[in-house]
Amino acid sequence: MSDLISQEGYDYKFNPSACESCQGKCCTGESGYIYVSMAEIEKIAKLLEMDIKVFAAEYLFKKGYKYSIKEQVYNDSHECIFYDRNTNGCKIYEARPTQCRTFPFWDYFKTRVDELKLECPGIVDV
Ligand code: SF4
Ligand code: SF4
Incomplete structure (x- = not known):
């Protein structure tokens, strides 16, 4: 162990x-919110080499005054869009948000x- x-x-x-x-x-299962701060959004967009606005439109949604990462549904499971089923890992691991790190x-x-x-x-x- x-x-x-x-x-x-x-x-x-x-x-x-x-x-x-x-x-x-x-990273899967019931639907939930994966909140990201502006600094985290910048970090993830940089990792993915994407323009922030394009990144936000593709991967985020607004929840109140915050932003959350989108999910996708697979076999009734709500998966974070960055969850990699093939490797059982996180596609943005180095830049994953604090909520995930903690x-x-x-x-x-x-x-x-x-x-x-x-x-x-x-x-x-x-
Ligand atoms: S922290 Fe590890 S053991 Fe716990 S739910 Fe997530 S992947 Fe599973
Ligand atoms: S960002 Fe990565 S660690 Fe966080 S929920 Fe999504 S797949 Fe899991």
């Missing part, structure tokens, strides 16, 4: 080796560990 990752203030640890066999449950250590899950465990098989009790 690879080293478990812990973070102060959280009553669980994360086993990153679980990602190898999980098939991206955090998963599974989200404030929301501090008091909802059981809900998190249903989504992520890498959660380990401490």
Whole structure:
């Protein structure tokens, strides 16, 4: 087992080796929002060598005053448009948004560990 990752203030640890066999449950499944800041939009557009406006029109949608990455539906699963089913990875991994980088250590899950465990098989009790 690879080293478990812990973070102060959280009553669980994360086993990153679980990602190898999980098939991206955090990037697929139920529909959700994958929020991106302006700085993150610029970074992803740069990685993809795209003009920001073209990138936004193709890959983002507006949710209130924020932007979220689009999803695509595959076998009833709502997948992030950047999820790569062939490699079980993220097509923009180096520029993935903070929301993705910080998963599974989200404030929301501090008091909802059981809900998190249903989504992520890498959660380990401490
Ligand atoms: S749900 Fe958890 S184990 Fe699965 S890919 Fe995401 S972080 Fe890894
Ligand atoms: S940007 Fe990458 S890590 Fe984030 S949800 Fe999409 S595929 Fe997953």
